[in-house]
Amino acid sequence: MRYLPKSDSERKEMLAACGIETAEELYAHLPAEARLNRPLDLAPGISEYEIIDFFKARAAETADGYASFLGAGVYRHYRPVLIDTIVSRGEFLTSYTPYQAEIAQGTLTAIFEFQTMICQLTGMDVANASMYDGSTAVPEAAMMALRVTGRNRVLVSRVVHPEYRQVLTTYAKHQGMPVAEFGYDAETGQIDLKDLERKLDDDTAAVIIQSPNFFGVIENVQAAADLAHRRGALLIFVFAEAVSLGILEPPRDADIVAGELQSFAISPSFGGPYAGIIASKEKFLRQLPGRLVGETLDSNGNRAFCLTLSTREQHIRREKATSNICTNQALIALMATVFMTVYGKAGLRELATQNLSKAHYLSSKVKPRFTGPFFNEFVTTAKSAPEEINQTLLARKIIGGLPLGTHYPELADSLLLCATEMTRRADMDTLAEALK
Amino acid sequence: MIRKVRQHISQNEALLFEETSPGKAGYQLPELDVPSVDPQAALGAPNVRVEIEGFPEVSEVEAIRHFTRLSTWNYAIDLGLYPLGSCTMKYNPRVNEFVARLDGLAWAHPYQPESLSQGALEIIAELESALLEITGMDAITLQPAAGAHGEFTGILLVRAYLESQGNPRKKILVPDSAHGTNPATASMAGYSVQNIKSNAKGMMDVSSLARLLDEDTNNEIAALMVTNPSTLGIFEEDIAKVAEILHAKGAMLYMDGANMNALVGLTRPGDFGVDVMHLNLHKTFSTPHGGGGPGGGPVAVKKHLEPFLPIPRLKRVNEAWTFDYKFPQSIGRVRAFYGNFGVLVRALAYILAHGGNGLKNATIDALMNANYIRRKLEPYYDLPYDSPSMHEVVFSDDRQSKQGVRTGDLAKRLIDYGFHPYTVSFPTIVHGAIMIEPTETESKRELDLFIDAMISIAKEIEKDPKFVLQAPYLTRTSRVDEVTAARRPIVRWRPQRTSSQAAD
Incomplete structure (x- = not known):
């Protein structure tokens, strides 16, 4: 087998060195009742060529070559070639978590740059080395708020991504963390500040809002922060469309930011792997979950980096750790780092402006349902069933927007449409025609 | 004797933020096929940020050199054995x-x-x-x-x-x-x-x-x-x-x-x-x-x-x-x-790629590699539990610590020999654990080099324990001060104000 670098004669030699004659003796001590006394019922191994054939056939059975207006937490952005060039380098791809700092300065330096760029982007003081994704970053941020405030309850906006809220519910259930939702304004599509104010109480540890929210609408972060802070709660700001931060005012009034970086040229890849982040104000540094890289010196006085504050983490603190997270999304975070570097200060702004322009072109032809300002996504009300419209679009090799009825029964007549820099004008015209 | 590595040039590289100069960029977007929208008009002025302060501005060439140079500071499976116990660092097939x-x-x-x-x-x-x-x-x-x-x-x-x-x-x-x-x-x-x-x-x-x-x-x-x-x-x-x-x-x-x-x-x-x-x-x-x-x-x-x-x-x-x-x-x-x-x-x-039988054969090779290392190193390192080893073997630094050299020090010296260290000090029930998992994707030659290195270090400790305590010697970064990093955490870059700016 090509992945096993030994000849049979070498195997014999090694077994002899172990003082045994046959390979079976290596596991002769396994108790009889635990032994598998038959071969695994899996097909025989195949060549590289056949493997590629198999996956090409599966890829051909998916929607390759379609234009798409789907966003809803996963965005189609152009992926600069440099990204895969860098992350395909074996030194990054095939290294482990950088515990041995002296031979992991590459990964450590890149993570330090990542943490810095996430801070610059979000307006926060500190950021960790990544979480699994946006959906799991949200409950981790909520648990962090509980630790910081000593309170128990969290309030989450109904226009936070529905699947993020579902994950939050799963995590919250067994931690004595009641989760309550507050509504949105039917006209603007922004959070209902009155509902939020009503539901805030002295046991509320955090208020969680997303901007742009699930409807694509930009929230009034400062107003939400003021309400939360007045009752001693923290504001957790969630983002699912990271490119929006190229143009939007960062959430400086938030205490914790939890986000998803898929937008930074990470393949949609049917839902993952992506990379989540948690960033916060400096004073909450020791309550952050996950890995952190810090700057220090080596014994010769040169700048060096290492994993730090690990007394927060599971391998030291065990059941008292801030989280059980161990493996994170380091390579994906590196993708995002290369993306941010390639686009840089001017590029991210221009990219965001292009997204804004495309979505606003579309909105000139397809009326948004809500009046709040939006970035590259908006909700529209359809004249016939959204599912039917989408069906007719498929014949023209267009995947329409996301029907909202499943998560918002009151919006069963509506679609969430997304346009990015990759969306073509001609396809938007076709879509607008179908929605007429 | 160190057989796997020699020293070679390792290039210095500053942080991206220090290499930045305004006006540089590594991207080019296509011309918009729709009218350009003014962000302030579309979003309202308070929603629009002025700039992303401190964000990098480098060209494409500088970007690829930056990350390539950083990559050369990493050890990786593609460079050799990576025997971290319970981490199963095996070959990652490129297909x-x-x-x-x-x-x-x-x-x-x-x-x-x-x-x-x-x-x-x-x-x-x-x-x-x-x-x-x-x-x-x-x-x-x-x-x-x-x-x-x-x-x-x-x-x-x-x-x-x-x-x-x-x-x-x-x-x-x-x-x-x-x-x-x-x-x-x-x-x-x-x-x-x-x-x-x-x-x-x-x-x-x-x-x-x-x-x-x-x-x-x-x-x-x-x-x-x-x-x-x-x-x-x-x-x-x-x-x-x-x-x-x-x-x-x-x-x-x-x-x-x-x-x-x-x-x-x-x-x-x-x-x-x-x-x-x-x-x-x-x-x-x-x-x-x-x-x-x-x-x-x-x-x-x-x-x-x-x-x-x-x-x-x-x-x-x-x-x-x-x-x-x-x-x-x-x-x-x-x-x-x-x-x-x-x-x-x-x-x-x-x-x-493996198929049913192939997977079993891989398991057997993983067991064989671990047991081979165990046999070869047993004369030099203390084996706290003599139950049969499966895919990994745990020694302790019991003999070496008598000379003042602990598992962590030994690990740092192993780096000089061209290997990533084993897992250090875990599991905690073994005092001074040396936890080695070779996986099945190592050749006999690579295993022998590793075994030689471990034996050679054991002998170095006998002769001159102080020498081992200062390792590594051959890395671009000498021993990293993790204690100070935790005591005064610096977890992001910030612009250094020069003295003339400070005077302003």
Whole structure:
């Protein structure tokens, strides 16, 4: 087998060195009742060529070559070639978590740059080395708020991504963390500040809002922060469309930011792997979950980096750790780092402006349902069933927007449409025609 | 003598923020085919940021050189043996990277119609069935993003099941040799943790476990979380008995599959009494660690836990795959969408490459490599437990520490010999642990170089322990001061104000 670098004669030699004659003796001590006394019922191994054939056939059975207006937490952005060039380098791809700092300065330096760029982007003081994704970053941020405030309850906006809220519910259930939702304004599509104010109480540890929210609408972060802070709660700001931060005012009034970086040229890849982040104000540094890289010196006085504050983490603190997270999304975070570097200060702004322009072109032809300002996504009300419209679009090799009825029964007549820099004008015209 | 490496040029490189000069860029966007929108007009002035302060501004050439230079400061499997115990750092086949990037798979949106996602769903289904055959379990979810996430999912399943039986119970038992994620997970799932001691063979002590359960008259024990083989590389020979003892009291057996690379094709957790377990696709199934992730942490269960699995679950209806959300007893979602799909693609490619017998042969080579190292190093290093080793072997620094050299120091010297160190000081039940897992993808030549290096270091310590204490000598970075890093944390770059600016 090509992945096993030994000849049979070498195997014999090694077994002899172990003082045994046959390979079976290596596991002769396994108790009889635990032994598998038959071969695994899996097909025989195949060549590289056949493997590629198999996956090409599966890829051909998916929607390759379609234009798409789907966003809803996963965005189609152009992926600069440099990204895969860098992350395909074996030194990054095939290294482990950088515990041995002296031979992991590459990964450590890149993570330090990542943490810095996430801070610059979000307006926060500190950021960790990544979480699994946006959906799991949200409950981790909520648990962090509980630790910081000593309170128990969290309030989450109904226009936070529905699947993020579902994950939050799963995590919250067994931690004595009641989760309550507050509504949105039917006209603007922004959070209902009155509902939020009503539901805030002295046991509320955090208020969680997303901007742009699930409807694509930009929230009034400062107003939400003021309400939360007045009752001693923290504001957790969630983002699912990271490119929006190229143009939007960062959430400086938030205490914790939890986000998803898929937008930074990470393949949609049917839902993952992506990379989540948690960033916060400096004073909450020791309550952050996950890995952190810090700057220090080596014994010769040169700048060096290492994993730090690990007394927060599971391998030291065990059941008292801030989280059980161990493996994170380091390579994906590196993708995002290369993306941010390639686009840089001017590029991210221009990219965001292009997204804004495309979505606003579309909105000139397809009326948004809500009046709040939006970035590259908006909700529209359809004249016939959204599912039917989408069906007719498929014949023209267009995947329409996301029907909202499943998560918002009151919006069963509506679609969430997304346009990015990759969306073509001609396809938007076709879509607008179908929605007429 | 150091045989694997010589020193060579290692280039310096500043941080991106220090290389930045205004006006540089590494991108070019196409001309807009729609009218350009003024952000302030569209969003309202207060919503528009002035700039991203401090963000890098470099050209494409500088960007690629920057990251390439950084990459040369890393050790990697592609450079040689990476014997971190319980981490299973095996070769990452490149065809797996290739297939995961095929357009139809890489650009698949999780919300695109199922009729246009059949290929992706087929991949998930194939992997599910292969992993069930390998583990001997009845049902599986591929949603968890990593091992610890899988543990969390698994313990929530235990909790949901016990709750449905009327009592979620209070405690999770964890052996003293367990990974830190186990107790951390139990605590996140609302359980308290009780540690149990290993016996002289490095295994769980069955009689004291039985006593613990006997004394548990209020049925407080929910489950035992066990890694098998343990982090000592030792198979729990009484595992079936352990399962029986737990089951007799209605408690569950959770298996941490971190060390599954020792078992594939030889024995199946489902056949020795495990109720729920997770796998680490980035260990046993060769998906790249990538400097710390992404991973994949599928959770496999026996029939009685199946109704509680996360939603959605894949099912076959009218000759097509579809996601089913209707499981009223489900614990809910543990992650958005369907997990780290790209990692699943790679894991399936690995299984297809090996096939059933191939996977077993890989396991056997992994066992052989570990035992070969054990035999060769036993004369030089203390072996605290002499039970048979599976895929990894744990020595201690007992002999070397008498000269003042600890496992961590030894590890740093190993770097000079051209190797990544073994796992240091873990498991904690071995004082000064030296935990070595070679995996099956190492040649005899690479193993011999490693063995030579370890022997050579043992001799250096005999002769001149002080010399070893200052290692490494041959790296671009000498020993890193982790203590100061933690004492005065600097976790981001900030612009340095020069003295003239400061005077302004």
